[in-house]
Amino acid sequence: MSFSRRNFLFLSGGIAAAAGVTACGSDAGMDSSSDSGASGGAGGNVALSQWYHEYGEEGVEAAVKSYAADYKDATVTVKWNPGNYDTLIPTTLLTNDVPDVFEYGNGPTLDMIQQGQVVDLTDTLGDAVSKFNPSVMKRLTFQDKVWSIPQTVDMQLLYYRKSMLDKAAVEPPKTMTGLVEAAKAAKAAGMGGFFAGNDGGVGVLANMLIWSSGLEQLNAERTQAGFLEPEFYAAISAYRDFFNSGALVQSASAEWYDAAAFINGEAGLQWGGLWSLTQVREALGDDFGVLPFPKIGDSGREAVPFGAFSSCVTAKGKNVDAAKQFVKWLWVDQTDKQVDFSNSYGTHIPAQPDLVPRASKLSEGAGKDAATFVRNSGFASDIMWTGPLGDAFNAAVINVVKRNADPQKEFAAVGTKAKAELKRVSG
C-alpha cells in the first residue's frame, strides 16, 4: 500500500522499494519466515549480520540466505526486515546493536556519512569500480569516496502502445512536443492520453523536468540550485500546458507504479517502472515499446531515473574488515549470484553492465532498451538533495502546474531555500 510507506521516493531512492510494493500481494506467507535465520553453516569463526528490506517478489529471501550460506570466510546471518526499512536503519544506527552489513536505497545518506556511521569502501572496491555502471557509481560516490556497493538497479520509463501510435501515424515521442502529440492521438483513439499518477504526474516527474531540460539539481560545488534557468521555466510551463490540455490522464484506477492503467487502456502511454515489464509483456505481447522521458527544449536530453539498493558496512560493527571482504565477495566477485538476484525475481538490471547480457529478461526488446537507457541517460537525486529541499521543490512544481503560480517567483524561493539548506547540511 502506498499510504503506509510514508517516506518513499523522496530522494527518488525508493524506486526499488516501489517495485516491492507492486508485488506486495504475492507474498502472503512472509510473516512466518521473517525471523532472522542463521544461514551460514561451514563459515569461519567470524560472525557477520546482514540486513535486507522486504522485497516483494517471491523467493528473494531464500535466495539471499543461500548466497550468505555460500560464504566460507565467515558465518553470515541474514535478517529480513518487513516494515518501514527507511526509518528502521537510521534508528538502528543510533544504537550499539547494529548489523555489520545493510542495504540502503542509493547507498547511505549524507547524515550517515557525516556521522561516521558507515565506512568508506573505496579501497575495498579498488579497481573493480570500473566494472560498475558509471551513472550509479557517480551517485554512490561522495567527496571522492565510495560509500556502498550497488546490488541491483531499478528504473522508471515510458511505456507506449505500438499499434495505437502506428494507426495514428505518430512517431514514438522523443521530445516533449512529441509526447503531447502522442497523448492526444491516444486520447483520440479512445484510450486516454498519458498517465503518470493520480496527482497528474507532478510527483514522479518533477525531477525529470530538470534532467530532461539538460540541467542538474545542484551546481557542481553543491552550494546552490542548478536548474534556475530559462530552459527549466520553459519545461515546467510546457508541462503545465500538457496538464491542462486534457491529454494527461489525471485519475485512473491504479497508480503510476502499477501497470494496470496502461494494460487496460485507461492510458495509451504511461510512466511506469521496469518492475512492470513482465506483467506488461504478458498482457500485451509485443504491442508495446519503452522510451526514456523525452527531451524538453533544444538543449534537452533524454533521461530516466534509477535507484540502486546498495550494500553499506557499518562503522560500529565488530568485524569491519571481515564485513568489507564479504560485500566485495558477494557484490563484486559472485557474478552468478548477482545475475540471479537481478533476473530471477522480478525484472532488475545488474549493476555491472557486463552482466546485462546474461540477464535473460534484458537480452532483447524492451528489456534491452531499458538497460541501455540507464547506462546512457540514468539520473538519481543528488546526495545533498535533502528531504526538505525535495519537498520545497515538489511543492513549487505543484503550485506552478496546478495552481498557475509564476515559475520564476516560485522557484526563486526554492533557490533561496536551497542555498540555506546546503549550507546547513554541509556545516
Added chain:
Amino acid sequence: MSQLPASAQGASWWRTLRGFQGRNLWFAAFVAPFVLGLLVFVYIPIAWSAYLSFFDARNTINPTRFVGLQNYRYLLTDPLFQNSLLVFIAFAGFIVPLTYVCSLGLALLLNGLTWGQAFFRSAFFIPTACSYVIAAMIWRLSFFNGARFSLANQLVRGAGGDNVNWLGGTNYWYWLVLVSLRLWLQVGFYMILLIAGLNRIPTDTYEAAALDGATGWRTLRYITLPQLRASTVAVLMLLLIGAFQAFDEFYNLLGSISGYPPYARPPLVHLYLISLGGQQQDLGLGGAGTMIVTALIVFFGLTQNWLVTRADRRAG
C-alpha cells in the same frame, strides 16, 4: 513530655508517611507506575526534544554541535511552514466551532428522544472506533475519487455536472472531503461528552424555568448552555488541541508516494516530512518544530479559555 525512644520516634514518622490505614502507601502504589510511565515516555522526551532543538541533531540523539536558535530561525522563515501555521490557525477557527455545534446539535436531538436513544447514540458514536487511516482510504478511494466511478462523481453526474477531481489540488474541493471526514470521525465522540454534561443538569431547573414560561430557544440560551459550561470548556479545549495536531486523515487523504502537496498541510505533517519524511532523521528541526506548535497550542488554548469563561468572571 518525656522524650520518646528513637525507635518510637521513627515509627511515628513512618506512621505519618503511611497515612491512616496506609492510605498514602496505597496511593503511591497505584500512582507510581503511571507517574513513572509519564516521566519516561512523556516528560523526558519533551525535555529532550527541547534540548535537541538547539543542536544540529541529524542522525544522532547525543548531538555535539550547538546551533542556538538556528533551527527555530530555519523553520520560522520556511514559507511552507509559515503557510501551514496560518492555514491551520484559520482551520482551528473554523473546525472547532463547527464540530462543537454539530456535536451539541446531535446531543440535544438525542437527549430529547423518548425512544431509541441508546441505538442512535451508538450509531453516531461508532465512527469514533474507526481507524482514521481506514476511513481516509474509503473517502479517498471510493467516495471522493476523482475518477468517474466514485460515489460523489456519480451523484454530481446524476445532477448534470461533470466529474470533479476532488483531491487533485486544481480546485478547493479537498476541504469538503477533509472536513466531512473529520466531522464523521469526531462528532460522535464529543456528542457523548456533551450528552454526559446534559444529563447532569437537574430536571427541576427546567421545570422551574418552564413554570416561568421559558421554552425552546430561551431554555437553551439561559439554562442548558450555562449549565453545560464545564463540558463545553473541556470539549472546546480538546477540539482546539486536536485541530493543531491534525495528521492522520490529512496525510492519508492527500499524501502520496512522492510526498504531500503544499496545500492543506498540517504543521505536524510538514514537520514530519522535513525531519523524518525521506531517509533523513533531523531531530533538531523536529524538536524545534514541536516546541513552536506547542507554544501555539498553549497560546490559543489560554486565549480560548479566557474567552469562554469571560461570562463567569463577569457574573462573579
